[in-house]
Amino acid sequence: MLRLTKRSEYGLMALAFMAQSGQAYTSVREIVAKLRIPRRLLAEVLKDLSRAEIVEAVRGPGGGYRLTSPADQLSLARVVEILEGSVSVAKCADGGRCDLSPSCTIQEGINLVAQRVKSVLDDFTLAQLADCNSHSQQDPQPAHEVAV
Amino acid sequence: MLRLTKRSEYGLMALAFMAQSGQAYTSVREIVAKLRIPRRLLAEVLKDLSRAEIVEAVRGPGGGYRLTSPADQLSLARVVEILEGSVSVAKCADGGRCDLSPSCTIQEGINLVAQRVKSVLDDFTLAQLADCNSHSQQDPQPAHEVAV
């Protein structure tokens, strides 16, 4: 359904968290506690991200993960690509072969759509993602939240 | 993986075919023959499209399906929505509830992305899809098409 997988969501949540937290290193434990997501799966995801050098890992007490580059230089496309292989809207739009391509009448068009969708993800940075949220869902100082 | 399902692809292929063929009614048989896709699945898809009044069905000899409106007035989003429920990039971006939403730090951002992706599909019409293809894979009267 054109939907992102949990892996991607978890990964993005974690990355956004790191981007906002300000700490040097963030451990899986912390993230899991805050975000309420399956620990092992998150670990899995972070590991993949680490392999792709999106984040850096440091073991031992006080260790954890850290972004290797500024949040505004990491596109969602990159993350999704790493976490689920690619962002292609259709098999053929990704180098993948589709048995139907010879008879497929919409290949060209779909490819164009795929390209556009991709560019949406390409243009969206982690910084934006994290930012976007802090606007409406401030955690610190709930203060005197007046209902709208 | 942000990918369209076969149902959508089959549906779009069929619709594009109808849009181009020029005939009054197009039967499942014909489409299956040309497009090399599973007959029953296509029938299923067309039926759904028929229920949604994207196409009109006429039974009996010479019958088949026909678009109910001009191809340039039918967006991919509409078709995909009918064929796979919705186009949401994330559960929450669609009225669906996600158990994580309370702790989710990227909901806002993802929603924005979802919106953009949706608009890509919204802005892409069946006419464009069909057209896109005919440029490079002309079947009928190749005539003296002058490249733009």
Next chain:
DNA sequence: TTGAAAGGGCACCAAAATCATGCTATATTC
């Protein structure tokens, strides 16, 4: 030296979404 903290690796199970198909019924035209 030793123990706790944290990530790394591996293999496997469970659930859900997708894909695909068979068969029969109903409508329509000739």
Next chain:
DNA sequence: GAATATAGCATGATTTTGGTGCCCTTTCAA
């Protein structure tokens, strides 16, 4: 009535995702 074509229904196979357990290695600090 015969042939054509869609409508309806249920079910099985496959693929993709989601989720988890167990144990090892590295690192820091008491």
